[in-house]
Amino acid sequence: MERFLRYSSRAFLRDSRNRILYGPEAPRYAERIWVNPQACTECLYGIGDRYSGRVVEGAWPPAGCRLKSLMEIEKLRSCIDHWSRGIPWKETGIFRFLEGEIEKHPRRVFDDCRSREDLEKRYAGLDLLFERVKVDMRLRTSREVNPWAFRERGGISFHVGPEGRLFFGGNGCHRFGMALVLGLTRIPAKIGCVHISAIPLLGSLRE
Secondary structure, eight states: OHHHHHHHHHHHHHHHHHHHHHOTTSOOTTOEEEEOGGGOOEEEESOOGGGTTOEEOSSSSOTTOEEEEGGGSHHHHHHHHHHHHOOOHHHHTHHHHHHHHHHHSTTSOBTTBOSHHHHHHHHHHHHHHHHHHHHHTSOOOHHHHOTTOOTTTTSOEEEEOGGGOEEEOSTTHHHHHHHHHHTOOOEEEEEEEEEGGGGGGHHHHHO
8 A cells, every 4th residue: 555655646746747748648657558569679778667657858768778689688588498499497597697686686685586496486486377378368467466556567667769669678577578479469568768759659559
């Protein structure tokens, strides 16, 4: 409840400002859009949740960000290696990578994992989720997963660049990987930042 109220306050400020400056079609904080994951080939790296719904008026990508190919993202690459090519998790390099992230973290925790055992349990759970998504051939919205979710916060994030081009935002790597491997063409996502030229195109992403 406390988080829901905090996100509601953040949304009120972002939504109100955007509506005044950019009109009724302006993006909203953490709003749900529907995207084709197969149409995304790059990740916009370096900005987080606070950029959700923010309008970028200048050059793209925004200052302080950089573009990565999807295969440069260790989590995403390992998902494709595992679910598409049948490579065991431990041979994809993901455990070694995440153990390094745990070691670097001040509290020795990353993705709620503290040890190799935690990582193995987490990825065994992801395999079960993959099988369920494979049967359903859909990803659930944040609200379906958690009734207290605020809009689509916690969902897979996508930024919308010039001409409506999609850029993966980095959040939801495993679910994004599932969608790519299974060939899903319509998934729920949390909006990231939006280039001003793409505002007229948001209607199609909201449908």
